[in-house]
Amino acid sequence: MTRSALNPSCRRWSITLILSWLFTGVALAAVVGGLGLLLIESAPAWKHSGFEFVIGKKWFFRQSEFGAAPMIYGSIIVAILAMILAAPVGIGAAIFGVEYLPRKWRLGLKVTVELLAGIPSVVYGLLGILLLRNWIYEVFQDFDPLSGDTLLTAGVLLGLMILPTIMTLADDALRGVPGTLRLAARGLGLTATETALHVSVPQAFPGLLAAVLLALGRAMGETIAVFLVIGRQDNQWPSSILSLKPLLESGQTLTSKLGGSETNIAYGQPLHWGAIMGLGLVLLSLVVIITLTGAWLQRISFRQHQQHS
Amino acid sequence: MTKSPLILFAFLPAVFALLLSACGESPENPEGGKKVSALKINGSTTVNLPVAEAAEVMRERTGKEIQVDTQGGSSGGISMLGEGLVHLGMASKSLSDEDRKKFPECDFNEIQIGADAVALIVSKDVWSGGKTTITKKEMAGIYEGNITNWNQIGGPDQRIAFFNKEPGRGTWEVFAKWAYGSAGDTPQASFPEVGGNEETRNKVASTRGALSQLSASWADGKTVFALSVKTEDGKLIKPSGENIATGAYPMSRPLFVLSDGDPSGDAREMINFLLSIEGQKIVRKHGYLALADLSK
Numbered sequence: 001m002t003r004s005a006l007n008p009s010c011r012r013w014s015i016t017l018i019l020s021w022l023f024t025g026v027a028l029a030a031v032v033g034g035l036g037l038l039l040i041e042s043a044p045a046w047k048h049s050g051f052e053f054v055i056g057k058k059w060f061f062r063q064s065e066f067g068a069a070p071m072i073y074g075s076i077i078v079a080i081l082a083m084i085l086a087a088p089v090g091i092g093a094a095i096f097g098v099e100y101l102p103r104k105w106r107l108g109l110k111v112t113v114e115l116l117a118g119i120p121s122v123v124y125g126l127l128g129i130l131l132l133r134n135w136i137y138e139v140f141q142d143f144d145p146l147s148g149d150t151l152l153t154a155g156v157l158l159g160l161m162i163l164p165t166i167m168t169l170a171d172d173a174l175r176g177v178p179g180t181l182r183l184a185a186r187g188l189g190l191t192a193t194e195t196a197l198h199v200s201v202p203q204a205f206p207g208l209l210a211a212v213l214l215a216l217g218r219a220m221g222e223t224i225a226v227f228l229v230i231g232r233q234d235n236q237w238p239s240s241i242l243s244l245k246p247l248l249e250s251g252q253t254l255t256s257k258l259g260g261s262e263t264n265i266a267y268g269q270p271l272h273w274g275a276i277m278g279l280g281l282v283l284l285s286l287v288v289i290i291t292l293t294g295a296w297l298q299r300i301s302f303r304q305h306q307q308h309s
Numbered sequence: 310m311t312k313s314p315l316i317l318f319a320f321l322p323a324v325f326a327l328l329l330s331a332c333g334e335s336p337e338n339p340e341g342g343k344k345v346s347a348l349k350i351n352g353s354t355t356v357n358l359p360v361a362e363a364a365e366v367m368r369e370r371t372g373k374e375i376q377v378d379t380q381g382g383s384s385g386g387i388s389m390l391g392e393g394l395v396h397l398g399m400a401s402k403s404l405s406d407e408d409r410k411k412f413p414e415c416d417f418n419e420i421q422i423g424a425d426a427v428a429l430i431v432s433k434d435v436w437s438g439g440k441t442t443i444t445k446k447e448m449a450g451i452y453e454g455n456i457t458n459w460n461q462i463g464g465p466d467q468r469i470a471f472f473n474k475e476p477g478r479g480t481w482e483v484f485a486k487w488a489y490g491s492a493g494d495t496p497q498a499s500f501p502e503v504g505g506n507e508e509t510r511n512k513v514a515s516t517r518g519a520l521s522q523l524s525a526s527w528a529d530g531k532t533v534f535a536l537s538v539k540t541e542d543g544k545l546i547k548p549s550g551e552n553i554a555t556g557a558y559p560m561s562r563p564l565f566v567l568s569d570g571d572p573s574g575d576a577r578e579m580i581n582f583l584l585s586i587e588g589q590k591i592v593r594k595h596g597y598l599a600l601a602d603l604s605k
Contacts, residue, residue, distance in 0.1 A: 060497045061476075062492070062493060062495075062497075063497065129508075129511065133515070134515055137515075137516070144468070146468060146470045146501075146516075146518075147470045147472075147501065147512065147516040147519070148515065148516065149501055149512070228508075231501035231502070232475070232501060232502040232503075233499055233500060233501040233502065234499040234502075235499040236499070250501040260475055260502070260504070261381050261382060261384060261385070261475045261476060261477040261478065261504065262475075262476060262477070263381070264381040264382075264384045264385045264388045264477055265384050265476060265477045267388050267392075267411065268388075268391075268410075268411035268412065269411070
């Protein structure tokens with residue numbers, strides 16, 4: 001074993017090696033196959049609408065109009081909202097846990113939070129219907145929302161859902177910073193807060209970014225919880241992209257559309273089915289873009305970090 | 310290197326194979342001689358109520374495993390039966406030619422077990438604000454976005470929060486047929502959508518100025534209230550059992566259990582039970598009309 005590791009030419013075909021290749025191949029085939037299948041199945045929709053499918057603002061399947069822009073908008077807005085709410089709290093809690101709490105307490109906190117991450121999303125959704133929906137409806141009464149099913153409700157619920165993910169990943173990232181660095185900083189006379197902000201956080205920055213992006217990926221793909229509180233209203237395109245008003249109106253995300261009844265109706269009708277598969281393709285592409293951007297940013301910040309040190 | 314990781318690896322393909330074979334064994338042949346472990350039923354949440362209770366009784370008596378699901382409402386029931394994923398479908402609307410065309414290999418057999426009405430329900434503030442009836446014209450005005458406040462049609466000063474039943478639901482199709490003649494003739498409109506009956510009742514009850522379509526038996530008169538339909542000659546028709554039976558109430562509909570061809574085995578037993586005196590009692594218990602009530 002050690003010999004083959006030192007000298008690549010001695011590497012033999014072992015069962016471990018074959019199986020590793022096999023499983024890598026299976027994983028790769030699943031991704032490529034899935035992407036290919038979505039492409040093939042959605043072809044009728046692309047032929048029918050062209051690029052209009054992505055930028056079109058009207059979706060009326062009975063009239064064969066398929067424009068996914070309002071759903072893409074909904075998905076992005078809800079995910080960003082969740083991010084804005086969850087990232088500061090999650091990272092802040094992780095900093096507190098790692099830098100200030102005694103070890104025993106920190107572990108207790110981490111276990112509790114990880115338990116939260118394991119709650120099935122339908123439970124979050126039902127809690128959202130029972131509590132959050134009505135709370136938003138009452139609290140924002142002055143703005144006269146038509147009901148409690150709003151993009152804001154979905155965003156807040158998603159924020160709660162991804163909070164444990166952010167916190168536990170940020171905790172891992174911060175804990176990866178060597179203790180000797182902290183000791184050195186304290187030895188130079190920095191306070192605990194200065195050490196945390198100027199040593200630990202910059203050191204762990206790529207990891208913190210990864211935590212946020214992984215959570216963003218989860219927020220994008222989350223279906224059932226969003227489905228229950230977003231209102232599922234089609235064709236909600238804002239008058240201005242930066243307007244805050246749509247936040248208190250119902251909307252639709254790519255996932256809530258895919259989870260709805262149209263998937264059943266579409267079956268057996270090539271064009272409508274193609275449009276539904278097209279939504280799947282758009283969703284997959286969005287998640288891929290986020291992940292790749294995350295990896296790219298991570299490399300950049302890591303390089304900068306190396307130059308500084 | 311110890312052997313244990315290797316052994317673990319060797320087990321993985323076996324697990325894979327097991328999973329694959331388990332997937333392949335689902336009821337590909339609902340009626341045939343192959344032994345299927347559980348009777349699977351899926352479809353409309355409206356029909357689900359009596360069917361689920363009947364399944365409960367059957368389970369206790371015969372010890373058979375019966376799964377009743379409500380994925381996708383009526384159209385979910387139709388498509389899953391069409392694909393052979395379930396043994397029986399449930400639908401709260403008649404099958405259209407389009408449905409039959411989609412699944413040419415499935416010989417859909419509609420077995421009526423009762424009847425129900427679609428009510429237009431409102432939240433408490435609308436009801437106590439004096440709006441207890443609705444005309445077809447008013448409903449069309451709301452659907453087309455010309456009427457947005459209850460005070461335009463004799464109700465309280467409150468914006469109308471209309472929750473539209475999602476497409477594919479039996480409830481929606483019955484509503485569309487009443488208001489516009491057919492689903493295809495219904496104008497383009499985008500409202501917040503609701504799915505199952507529970508979701509609809511819950512959301513209407515907790516929203517001011519709310520309006521939606523709901524199975525009449527779910528309109529409890531405590532949290533949500535069923536509007537009477539006002540006909541052109543000024544008659545008020547409540548979605549009551551009597552008015553549904555005589556056909557006076559315009560939005561009534563048959564409740565079906567669907568099978569692929571002639572049902573046999575467990576599926577046959579289930580249907581026989583639903584059509585028996587005992588089964589019909591369960592249908593009536595949930596606020597629907599039994600078959601005997603219809604022929605009166």
